[in-house]
Amino acid sequence: MVISASFDVESVLERIHSVVGSSSVNQPISLHEPDFSGTQAWTYVKDCLDTGWVSTAGSWVSRFEKELCITTGAKHAVVVSNGTVALRLALHLVGVGFHDEVFVPPLSFVATANAVAHLGAVPHFIDVEKTTLGMCPVALSQRLESIAEKRNGILVNRETGRRVAAVLPVHVFGNPCQVDRLRLVADFWGLPLVEDAAEALCSYREGIHCGLFGSVGTLSFNGNKLITTGGGGALLTNDSALAKHARHLSTTAKTPHPWLFNHDYVGWNDRMPNINAALGVAQLEDIDRRLKAKRLLAKHYQDAFADLDGVELLSEPNGCLSNHWLVTLRLTTHDPSVALHLRDQLLDRSHNSGLLLRPIWTPLHHLPMFDSCSSSPLLVADTESPRLLNLPSSPQLLHGKLL
Numbered sequence: 379m380v381i382s383a384s385f386d387v388e389s390v391l392e393r394i395h396s397v398v399g400s401s402s403v404n405q406p407i408s409l410h411e412p413d414f415s416g417t418q419a420w421t422y423v424k425d426c427l428d429t430g431w432v433s434t435a436g437s438w439v440s441r442f443e444k445e446l447c448i449t450t451g452a453k454h455a456v457v458v459s460n461g462t463v464a465l466r467l468a469l470h471l472v473g474v475g476f477h478d479e480v481f482v483p484p485l486s487f488v489a490t491a492n493a494v495a496h497l498g499a500v501p502h503f504i505d506v507e508k509t510t511l512g513m514c515p516v517a518l519s520q521r522l523e524s525i526a527e528k529r530n531g532i533l534v535n536r537e538t539g540r541r542v543a544a545v546l547p548v549h550v551f552g553n554p555c556q557v558d559r560l561r562l563v564a565d566f567w568g569l570p571l572v573e574d575a576a577e578a579l580c581s582y583r584e585g586i587h588c589g590l591f592g593s594v595g596t597l598s599f600n601g602n603k604l605i606t607t608g609g610g611g612a613l614l615t616n617d618s619a620l621a622k623h624a625r626h627l628s629t630t631a632k633t634p635h636p637w638l639f640n641h642d643y644v645g646w647n648d649r650m651p652n653i654n655a656a657l658g659v660a661q662l663e664d665i666d667r668r669l670k671a672k673r674l675l676a677k678h679y680q681d682a683f684a685d686l687d688g689v690e691l692l693s694e695p696n697g698c699l700s701n702h703w704l705v706t707l708r709l710t711t712h713d714p715s716v717a718l719h720l721r722d723q724l725l726d727r728s729h730n731s732g733l734l735l736r737p738i739w740t741p742l743h744h745l746p747m748f749d750s751c752s753s754s755p756l757l758v759a760d761t762e763s764p765r766l767l768n769l770p771s772s773p774q775l776l777h778g779k780l781l
C-alpha cells in the first residue's frame with residue numbers, strides 16, 4: 379500500500395491538539411458535549427419543580443415552540459420527545475404508510491431509515507453528492523426516471539410494485555444539502571418533501587432555515603446536538619393544518635373536553651415534557667454565543683490544516699450558512715481502501731490518547747436491516763464514507779480562550 383509522503387497520522391493529531399488542547403485517557407475530549415454554563419437552565423428547571431408542572435402540559439413547552447419559531451422563521455413548531463419520533467410523525471403526516479417507499483440518503487444516522495421502517499414503509503436509498511454529503515438531486519431525478527411510473531394516478535416503483543411516497547433528505551453535520559434542487563425534483567413528481575434537519579438548527583440555504591423547504595422538517599435536541607433538552611425533537615412547518623394535526627396526534631388525539639376522555643384517531647404519546655422544554659428555552663437564549671464559538675472553532679481547524687496535503691476540511695456550501703455542528707475531515711487519497719486504512723490508524727491512535735474522533739456512520743445500506751432495500755448506484759456514498767472523520771466540535775472548547 380502506498381501512502382502519501384506528505385501525510386502522517388502524527389501530524390494530523392498534532393494539528394487537532396493545536397486547536398483543542400491536550401487530552402488523555404483520563405481527560406478525554408469528546409465529539410460534542412452538552413454545556414449549560416452561562417444559561418438560565420437551573421432557574422427554569424427549578425420553576426418546573428417548584429410549580430409541579432413537569433410533564434407535557436406546561437408553559438415552557440409553548441414558550442419553547444414560540445422561541446423556535448422566532449429563531450427559525452417557521453410559522454409553527456411542535457416539540458416532541460425526540461428526533462426519531464419527530465421524523466416518524468412528519469412522515470405519517472405527509473401520508474407515508476405501510477409498504478410505501480421513501481427516498482433516503484445512505485449517509486445518515488440510523489434514525490432516518492428507522493423512522494421510515496417504524497411506519498411499515500421501506501427506505502429506498504439515493505446516492506449523495508460530495509460537496510454537502512447530502513442526497514444528490516441528479517441521482518434522485520435519474521432514479522425516478524428509471525423506476526417510477528404513474529398507475530391510476532399513484533406513483534409506483536415498477537420494480538417492486540410499491541407506492542413511492544416521499545423524499546427525505548438529510549442536512550449532514552449541519553451543512554445544508556441541495557434541498558432547493560431536491561424540491562424541484564420532488565415537485566415535478568408530485569412527491570412530498572420531508573427534511574431531516576436534526577443536525578441543522580440555525581443552518582440556512584439562500585436565507586431559508588433548513589427544514590422549511592418542503593411540507594415539514596424535523597429537529598433533534600439529543601445530548602450531542604447543537605442545543606439539547608436531554609432528549610427532544612421538533613417539527614417545523616409553515617402549514618397550519620399540518621401543525622395542528624401534528625399537535626393532536628402527538629397528544630393521543632384527545633378531543634378537547636374538561637373531563638371526557640374521547641380520542642378520534644390512533645394517536646401517539648410523543649409530546650415533550652415541560653422540564654425538557656425549560657432546558658430548550660435556556661439553550662436557545664444562548665444560541666448566538668454557541669454559533670459564534672462553533673464558527674470560530676471551524677475556522678481554527680481550517681487554519682490548522684491549511685498547509686497539510688492529503689487532508690481537507692469540509693467547507694460551508696455556497697449560498698449557505700452552516701451551524702458547523704461537526705467539523706469534518708476528509709482524507710483525500712484517491713483509493714478508498716487506503717483511506718480506510720489511514721482512518722482506522724487515526725482512530726486507533728487518537729482514542730488511545732483520549733481524543734475521541736469519530737468515523738462517519740456505517741452507510742445505512744450496509745446495515746443488516748436495510749441491506750436488501752432498493753437503491754440507486756451508491757458510488758459516492760461508498761467512496762466517501764471510508765475517508766470521513768468528525769473532529770471534536772463542542773463550542774465550549776473555545777470558552778475561556780476567545781469568548
Ligand SMILES: *Cc1c(COP(=O)(O)O)cnc(C)c1O
Pocket residue numbers: 460461462463486487489490548574576577598599600609610611
Ligand atoms: C440525531 C439525529 C436523529 C435522531 O434524533 P434523536 O433525537 O436522537 O432521536 C435523526 N437524524 C439525524 C440525521 C440525527 O443526527
